[in-house]
Amino acid sequence: MGANSLHSRRINLEAIFFEKTHAAVAFAVQHLSLKFPCKxxxxxxxxxxxALAVDQERMLPxxxxxxxxxxxxxxxxxxESALLAFFEQVHDAAGFAGPAVMFGFPPDKPSA
Structure with missing residues (x-):
């Protein structure tokens, strides 16, 4: 399998957590009467x-x-700050100091 096919199948952890966490909070606000402040x-x-892919060439366990x-x-x-804190913990667990901007996040939604 070539590098291009691997890249096209790559799962972007940051993008998935961003999307699903925002969707879960929005659902809880709209349908479960979630009120702020909350946890x-x-x-x-x-x-x-x-393994965590830290760039196109390196995977760290x-x-x-x-x-x-x-x-x-x-x-x-x-x-957004909660997501950044979580991503930092994931990167730390792999021994990688994550970049300040991960796949365009912040300020935008992460992308692969």
């Missing part, structure tokens, strides 16, 4: 020896079995 929890479990981040949210806008 958000993001987690990855079963990550021992799972995550050295923790789970990564859990809980944070208070004053409002929905606070979700």
């Amino acid at each position: 958000v929890e993001m987690r990855l479990v079963g990550t021992t020896d799972v 995550i050295r923790k079995g789970k990564i859990v981040m809980r944070q208070d949210l004053a409002d929905e806008a606070g979700l």
